[in-house]
Amino acid sequence: MTVPLFDPATPLHPLRPQIDAAIARVLDSERYVLGPEVAAFEEEFARYVGVQHAVGVANGTEAITIALRALGVGPGDEVVVPSFSFWASAEAIPPLGAVPVFCDVDPETYCVTLDSVRAAVTPKTKAIIAVHLFGNVAPVRELEEELGLPVVEDAAQAAGSLGPDGRPGALGSLATFSFYPSKNLGALGDGGAITTGDAALAERVKQLRFHGSRDKVTYEAVGYNSRLDELQAAILRVQLPHLDEWADHRRAAAVHYAEALQDSVGLPRATVGARPAWHLYVIRHPEPDALAARLRARGIECRGYYRQPIHAQPAVLAGGWAPRVPLPGTDAAAAQHLAIPISASITREQVDEVAATVRELAAAPAA
Ligand SMILES: Cc1ncc(COP(=O)(O)O)c(C=O)c1O
Structure with a gap:
């Protein structure tokens, strides 16, 4: 699949x-x-x-x-x-x-x-x-x-x-x-x-x-x-x-992911009182790029979106806008995040397949 x-x-x-x-x-x-x-x-x-x-x-x-x-x-x-x-x-x-x-x-x-x-x-x-x-x-x-x-x-x-x-x-x-x-x-x-x-x-x-x-x-x-x-x-x-029904579909997929993946990877945490329509479902793993390569080999698309955070981008360094405060949360999120499939039309079968594959591969030792 x-x-x-x-x-x-x-x-x-x-x-x-x-x-x-x-x-x-x-x-x-x-x-x-x-x-x-x-x-x-x-x-x-x-x-x-x-x-x-x-x-x-x-x-x-x-x-x-x-x-x-x-x-x-x-x-x-x-x-x-x-x-x-x-x-x-x-x-x-x-x-x-x-x-x-x-x-x-x-x-x-x-x-x-x-x-x-x-x-x-x-x-x-x-x-x-x-x-x-x-x-x-x-x-x-x-x-x-x-x-x-x-x-x-x-x-x-x-x-x-x-x-x-x-x-x-x-x-x-x-x-x-x-x-x-x-x-x-x-x-x-x-x-x-x-x-x-x-x-x-x-x-x-x-x-x-x-x-x-x-x-x-x-x-x-x-x-x-x-x-x-x-x-x-x-x-x-x-x-x-149709936006609300699409958002509900995303939320339902996120609930299934959270149940299936809670012991395997870092999960995105909704802020207090929020019901996010997850645009992207973004997990965390100590070696996200190695995990991504293994997932792709099994047909599951995934992506680290902001591996190099904005403050480290060449245009920021050239502009002289280096950060003035430490950004440990940013550095951790940038290093570990990985978006796995989610959409307004993702099927339960697809969510189950993704979750099972992530569970299996997240635990595998790096090749
Ligand atoms: C967080 C965020 N801000 C701003 C933008 C910019 O939107 P646009 O691509 O429509 O210019 C995007 C999307 O691309 C985004 O994800």
Whole structure:
């Protein structure tokens, strides 16, 4: 049996007629940019997340840059960001002239903690990026309340997750989503969104996504051309009503994995009160690359995503943004993590096969 690491295509098969109809609707409308589909998706996505405003943008990376910009982050400011994340979480900061300051994560939840962020905060800190990594839910409310700084949630991997205080996207000052095809809610190309409960921030984000203009006549700021396409919005609207059932499927697979693997490997731990829609199911093993090679030889796809954490990347070293605090949780997670298959369409048979093979091979001595 071959088991793919993720599978964004299969859940869309039953929706094909609706997706075809949505595409035809956009073609017939002859409106391709910032039209009725984007407006409707923004309203529906905001309602789903449980927040007042959603603004479609071109991708999840620009979403972070624009969210920070809306908060007034600029040259000389510092933004605290976890080093154990996808590169884009930090990459979004330097284009503003701001400095990424790396903080640690808990190596079992893969998320920042109040203490790890506090250790990186200085008087120059203007904002914090909390990443809901792998679909787990970072303690965003606690960070804002205890530290008195605005938090941008990087919720690229967490559509469909639930936290004790609400859904990712409704927890911080602003939140950012990616609709890259492999995400829990994925477009058929690039896409992203910014959510916020603050009407003034939403207005600012809308202005920034369209060249710094509200009326396409007067340009009040140097902004971005960062828009969600009508086609992608129409396709996302077909999928959104299915997100919860897909998230439940991921959660059920994670429960089976946790039962089967608890004595074999390190398991991802949900943060307190969270019900993650695991975007990736990420175990830990002392020799993850050797384990990965053995799993692949048995047809099971797996991957270490962030073996070299952001603070060790060449562009960070060249930029002079070396970490100022020790990052032991990051180093441990980076060295040991391994994503094993999970998706909204993974079958029970596949989960059982993966779990049995991981159990067998995790215990095997290194070749
Ligand atoms: C945690 C995280 N942040 C940001 C991004 C950037 O999103 P995009 O690829 O849509 O720019 C991604 C996804 O690729 C991600 O996983």
